[in-house]
Amino acid sequence: MVFLKSKIVVVPVGEVDFSLVxxxxxxxxxxxxxxxxxxxxxxxxxxxxxxxxxxxFAHVVLAKLERIKSNNREKVIxxxxxxxxxxxxxxxxxxxxxxxGTAIVSLFRIRQEFYGLPEDDAKIYPxxxxxxxxxxxxxxxxxxxxxxxxxxxxxxxxxxxxTKSDKFCDIxxxxxxxxx
Numbered sequence: 001m002v003f004l005k006s007k008i009v010v011v012p013v014g015e016v017d018f019s020l021v022x023x024x025x026x027x028x029x030x031x032x033x034x035x036x037x038x039x040x041x042x043x044x045x046x047x048x049x050x051x052x053x054x055x056x057f058a059h060v061v062l063a064k065l066e067r068i069k070s071n072n073r074e075k076v077i078x079x080x081x082x083x084x085x086x087x088x089x090x091x092x093x094x095x096x097x098x099x100x101g102t103a104i105v106s107l108f109r110i111r112q113e114f115y116g117l118p119e120d121d122a123k124i125y126p127x128x129x130x131x132x133x134x135x136x137x138x139x140x141x142x143x144x145x146x147x148x149x150x151x152x153x154x155x156x157x158x159x160x161x162x163t164k165s166d167k168f169c170d171i172x173x174x175x176x177x178x179x180x
Contacts, residue, residue, distance in 0.1 A: 006073035006101075008034045008136065011065060012041040013080040013104070020107075020125060021079055024132055028077070031133060032140065032176070039068065044082060055085040058095040058104055065102040075139040076102045077132055083108040093155065094131045096138035103135035110158070127161045137168075137176065145172050 010025040012018065021038060029036035048060035061084070065076050084106045085091050093110065096103035110127040112120045133151045134144075145152040148160070150169035155161040168176060 005034055006075055008032060008036045009039055009069070009074050009076045010036060011039045011068070011076060011078045013061065013065075013078045014041075014044045014082055016041070016079050016081055016107070020128060023125060024077075024079065024129060027129065028132060028136060032136060034075075042068070044080065050085070053085060055083040055091065056080070058084045058086055058092060059097075061104055062095070062097050062100060062102040065104070066097075066100045069101065072101070074101060075136060077136055077139075078102070078104040079107065079128065079132070080104060081107050093161075094135040096135040098138050098141055101139055103132075103139055105131045105135055110161075115158070123162070126166065127158065130161050130164060130166055131155070133166070137172070140176060142172060142176055145169060147171070 008028060010021055012021045025036045025038045044056055045060055045064050048056040050057055065078055069076055083091060084104060091109060094105040105128060107128060108114060110124060112123060130151050137152050142152060144154045147153060147169045149165050150172055151164060151166055152168055152172045153164050
């Protein structure tokens with residue numbers, strides 16, 4: 001019997017800069033030793049929008065993403081510009097449902113302009129990359145790391161993302177590759 005490796009699929013959701021999506025797809029595959037596809041994209045589901053909060057409910061978006069998977073082995077990571085949330089959080093930068101094999105990262109709070117600071121394109125991609133790696137790691141059943149320098153460290157603030165590495169620590173790398 002031949003076992004096929006799972007594939008990672010990157011999906012732009014809503015109006016997202018395709019150069020960011022394309023770069024992420026090119027760089028995320030080697031990290032997880034997987035092939036990567038980019039899907040055409042999809043609109044944010046209207047039913048995910050909470051008018052009162054003016055945010056999108058992550059679970060609804062992930063449920064839509066699960067329907068576009070071609071098989072159960074695929075891991076899907078979506079990139080959106082809009083603000084996302086969970087009911088018990090005022091906002092989230094990203095979220096992963098490892099049972100469904102889907103995750104999402106929002107650029108909304110990653111951008112400097114959200115904090116009233118001047119636009120800084122040089123900070124957007126590294127933050128997106130680190131958050132996407134963190135979320136995809138969850139899809140491969142890796143729990144969050146306690147090492148603040150590890151890319152798999154839970155980031156609560158932009159400072160956390162900016163100061164952590166874009167690589168896994170030795171412990172997370174071994175867990176990811178199944179050596180531990």
